[in-house]
Amino acid sequence: MFDAYLYDHCRTPRGRGKPDGALHAATPIWLLRTLLQALRTRTQLDTALVDDVVLGCVTPIGEQGGDIARIAVLDAGWDQRVAGLTQSRFCASGLESVNLAAAKVASGFERLVVAGGVESMSRVAMGSDGGAWLQDERVIEAIGFVPQGISADLIATLEGFSREMLDDYAARSHARAAAARAAGRFEHALVPVHDAAGALLLAEDETIRPQTSAETLAALKPSFAKLGERFDAPALRKYPPATAIEHRHHAGNSSGIVDGAALVLVGSRAGGQAAGLRPRARIRAAAVTGSEPTIMLTGTTPACQKALRQAGMQPQDIDLWEINEAFAAVPLKTARDLGLDLDRVNVNGGAIALGHPLGATGAMLLGTLLDELERRDLQTGAVTLCVGGGMGIATVIERV
Numbered sequence: 492m493f494d495a496y497l498y499d500h501c502r503t504p505r506g507r508g509k510p511d512g513a514l515h516a517a518t519p520i521w522l523l524r525t526l527l528q529a530l531r532t533r534t535q536l537d538t539a540l541v542d543d544v545v546l547g548c549v550t551p552i553g554e555q556g557g558d559i560a561r562i563a564v565l566d567a568g569w570d571q572r573v574a575g576l577t578q579s580r581f582c583a584s585g586l587e588s589v590n591l592a593a594a595k596v597a598s599g600f601e602r603l604v605v606a607g608g609v610e611s612m613s614r615v616a617m618g619s620d621g622g623a624w625l626q627d628e629r630v631i632e633a634i635g636f637v638p639q640g641i642s643a644d645l646i647a648t649l650e651g652f653s654r655e656m657l658d659d660y661a662a663r664s665h666a667r668a669a670a671a672r673a674a675g676r677f678e679h680a681l682v683p684v685h686d687a688a689g690a691l692l693l694a695e696d697e698t699i700r701p702q703t704s705a706e707t708l709a710a711l712k713p714s715f716a717k718l719g720e721r722f723d724a725p726a727l728r729k730y731p732p733a734t735a736i737e738h739r740h741h742a743g744n745s746s747g748i749v750d751g752a753a754l755v756l757v758g759s760r761a762g763g764q765a766a767g768l769r770p771r772a773r774i775r776a777a778a779v780t781g782s783e784p785t786i787m788l789t790g791t792t793p794a795c796q797k798a799l800r801q802a803g804m805q806p807q808d809i810d811l812w813e814i815n816e817a818f819a820a821v822p823l824k825t826a827r828d829l830g831l832d833l834d835r836v837n838v839n840g841g842a843i844a845l846g847h848p849l850g851a852t853g854a855m856l857l858g859t860l861l862d863e864l865e866r867r868d869l870q871t872g873a874v875t876l877c878v879g880g881g882m883g884i885a886t887v888i889e890r891v
Contacts, residue, residue, distance in 0.1 A: 495593035496770035497888065498756040498763055499534050500607075500858035501526055501682050504693045505846040508612035508748035513693035515750065517684055519548075519555045519611040520563050522752040527567035529682040530605065530754050539570040540766050542601035545591050546577050547584025547608030549849035552620045555611065579850070581879035582817065583779070584608050585753060586853025586886055590777040592757040602762030608850035609752035617748070617849065624880065635729055635785040637722040639879065640715035640740055642787040643818035645726050647739045650824055654739045657819040658708040661744035661843045664816060668840025669701035676839055676866065680858050698747045698846045713738035714745065729785045744819040749846030753854035772861055775871075776801035776887040783881050788821050790883020791875040792828040798873070798885040806830055809887070810869035813856040815876040816841035825875065839863060852876065857886065864890055 503522050506514030514522070523546070531538055546560040561575025580587040585608035592604035623630040630636070637645075647657060671677060672695060683694040716738040723736045756768075763770055778797035782790035791814060799805060806829040814822040814836055826836055839859055842852060853876055860872040875885040 492597050493599050493759045495596040495757055495774045496760065496763060496891065497772045497774065497861060498758055498768045498770055499530065500680060500753065500755040500854070500861065501530055501533070502680050502753035502855050502858060503684050503751045504681055505696045505698060505749040505751040505848060506693050507697050508750050508846070510613060512613050512750060513697050514684060515613040516686060517692055518614065519609050520559060520566055522611065522684065523559065523563035523609050524567045525684055526682055526752055526754045527563060527569060530756065531569070534756065534768060536766055538573055540762065541573045541603045541605055543595065544573060544575045544605045545588045547579060547588045547850040547853070548577050549579050549581055549584055549610060550615050550617060550620045551577055551579060553615050555609065555615050559609065580882070580884070582815065582849050583853055583876045583878040583882065583884035584850040585855065586857060586874060586876060586884050589755050589757060589854055589857055590886055593774045593777060596757055596759050596762070603756070603758040603766060605754055606757055607752065607754040607854040610848040610850040611750045612748045612848060613750050635725055637726045637785055638715065638718055639787060639817070641718060641722045641726055641736065642785065643740045643745070643820050644715055644736050644738045645730060645733060645786055646788060646824055647820040648733045648737045649730065650820065650827070652739070652820050652823055655705065656823065657739055657744045658705040660819045660823060661708055662703050662705045664837065664840045664843040665700050665703035667838060668699045668844035671839035672696065672699060676862065679862055696845050698749060699844050708743040711741040711743045714741045726785055740818050740820070744843060746817050746842035746847035749848050751846070751848035751851050751855070753851040753858060755854050755857060770891050771865070772888045772890045774886060775889050777885070779882060779884045781882055787879065787881045788817060788877040789824065790881060791821065791825040791877050791885070794883030794885040795829060795873060795875050798887050802887045804887065809871050809873045810835065811838060811860060811863055811872045812836045813860045813872070813874045815847065815852060815856060816843040817847065817877055819843065821877050853884070861888065
């Protein structure tokens with residue numbers, strides 16, 4: 492087995508995932524083309540040294556279909572010998588790509604792999620690929636499917652997370668993201684997106700709202716109460732201790748719908764040396780796990796515990812954490828389960844402020860974590876995401 496190292500990473504800004512968002516004019520493949528060309532330039536990379544490009548995409552149809560990873564490699568002008576793979580593990584897809592790349596490198600079969608993901612949520616609507624989970628009534632009944640917002644509200648109800656707690660957390664996400672942007676902490680990773688004529692589309696994340704407060708969020712109505720008229724009952728059948736679901740999540744304390752892409756360059760020591768690159772960190776452990784599919788969003792804790800066991804570590808051994816803010820209840824529960832101080836969690840904000848471009852988010856979180864470890868001169872970090880269908884994913888890294 493070989494160590495898998497992180498050599499570099501980059502990402503687009505996150506643009507509002509609506510027709511009037513700044514990145515709506517950019518196709519998903521244009522976002523990837525932009526990043527692949529930027530990664531080659533900034534690392535002076537001989538692309539012929541790269542064995543594969545592994546990308547996550549949660550809704551791989553239409554403009555995001557047809558193995559977009561391989562087509563993006565060709566469109567970006569990379570060496571035609573570079574292969575491409577597109578995969579989906581729902582919201583974990585971006586981090587799963589990195590973990591798959593690390594496994595390829597650790598096996599010795601490949602020496603340099605680019606991993607990451609893309610999602611243009613303004614152009615390809617979430618859920619538009621369908622599937623039995625959404626469309627087959629027999630499967631819906633058998634699994635006990637409920638929409639994720641119901642699951643998030645169920646967690647908040649069971650854990651006793653009040654509306655005020657959720658809104659306080661969301662306001663903190665915006666405040667931290669705004670401070671990070673103002674301090675230039677995202678600048679190393681960000682690659683501005685221009686159109687084909689060279690006009691700038693977006694240079695900074697579009698959804699951060701520095702003025703957000705718990706008071707302004709308190710005015711928003713719960714988003715999932717109407718859905719609860721159909722789906723509360725099946726959720727409560729599985730979780731009878733909650734006699735009723737309190738609907739506490741809304742657009743302001745849930746992750747934003749955005750467009751974006753991210754890439755991470757993963758390789759062996761020999762692969763990096765051949766490319767003239769210096770490793771910045773190594774992947775110590777990576778894990779996925781299944782969890783109960785109705786509550787769905789609790790897989791972060793067992794995935795983290797599994798990855799930490801692989802690494803021979805405890806939660807307190809991790810200096811910084813990135814816990815995807817799918818809904819405010821998720822990082823709050825994960826931190827409670829693992830005994831984490833929130834001062835070490837999502838220190839530059841998270842998806843509530845920055846947005847959650849489904850297939851790319853995990854790779855973005857990993858890059859943000861690496862940059863912040865270096866900025867603070869800390870050693871170890873962990874990334875985790877809850878995943879649709881009742882799964883979790885976690886990756887542990889250590890600077891070198």
